[in-house]
Amino acid sequence: MTWVLASTSPRRKQLFAQAGFATAGFEFEQVAPDIDETPLTNEDAADYVVRLALEKAQAGLALSQAFSHPKVLGSDTSVVLNGVILGKPQDAQDAMRILRQLSGNTHQVMTAVAITDGHQSFTRLCITDVTFCALTDADISAYIATQEPLDKAGAYGIQAIGGCFVESIQGSYSAVVGLPLVQTRQLMQLFE
Numbered sequence: 001m002t003w004v005l006a007s008t009s010p011r012r013k014q015l016f017a018q019a020g021f022a023t024a025g026f027e028f029e030q031v032a033p034d035i036d037e038t039p040l041t042n043e044d045a046a047d048y049v050v051r052l053a054l055e056k057a058q059a060g061l062a063l064s065q066a067f068s069h070p071k072v073l074g075s076d077t078s079v080v081l082n083g084v085i086l087g088k089p090q091d092a093q094d095a096m097r098i099l100r101q102l103s104g105n106t107h108q109v110m111t112a113v114a115i116t117d118g119h120q121s122f123t124r125l126c127i128t129d130v131t132f133c134a135l136t137d138a139d140i141s142a143y144i145a146t147q148e149p150l151d152k153a154g155a156y157g158i159q160a161i162g163g164c165f166v167e168s169i170q171g172s173y174s175a176v177v178g179l180p181l182v183q184t185r186q187l188m189q190l191f192e
């Protein structure tokens with residue numbers, strides 16, 4: 001039996017390693033799923049993240065044929081403001097646009113996790129409210145100059161400099177970073 005993380009995210013790798021602390025001899029392989037992340041027409045944000053997590057897990061399973069009895073985890077994180085998915089910034093200008101919208105407001109971080117072994121698939125969805133303090137354009141420009149926002153949903157990382165903008169959160173911190181630890185462990189236990 002082999003655990004496989006279908007993700008290229010270094011944050012998910014770290015979190016998945018943490019989630020396996022109680023699983024005897026826990027080790028995992030990593031594969032890079034390549035899926036189309038375009039939302040369907042009128043697709044609800046929650047439905048979107050769950051679908052993507054499952055598609056990443058299924059794409060990862062197809063890449064895991066060399067492993068014995070693979071159990072494959074996929075996950076997706078989206079930042080949602082007033083029901084609209086903000087996604088990852090295209091470039092610095094887009095990051096500025098996104099961070100101006102988040103400034104002084106509460107948004108939702110939706111993270112879904114899915115595990116499949118080809119016979120059974122289970123998913124969990126975590127929705128965390130994150131409230132940003134008010135940001136000046138100078139704050140945002142200085143943040144973008146660090147490059148940190150560019151590969152992240154919602155153009156920030158709560159675990160690093162972006163944490164300076166987070167006034168409060170309600171929900172799972174690890175889900176905001178990229179993988180909810182409690183829910184991931186619960187899903188893993190379904191396969192033990």
Ligand SMILES: Cc1cn([C@H]2C[C@H](O)[C@@H](COP(=O)(O)OP(=O)(O)OP(=O)(O)O)O2)c(=O)[nH]c1=O
Nearest residue numbers: 007008009076077152153156157158176177178
């Ligand atoms: C909101 C937020 C997002 N993020 C990151 C987590 C995810 O890596 C990324 C969201 O993009 P995802 O598309 O969920 O994941 P990914 O492309 O990085 O990796 P993969 O699809 O291979 O699993 O944004 C943070 O690191 N910190 C934060 O505070």
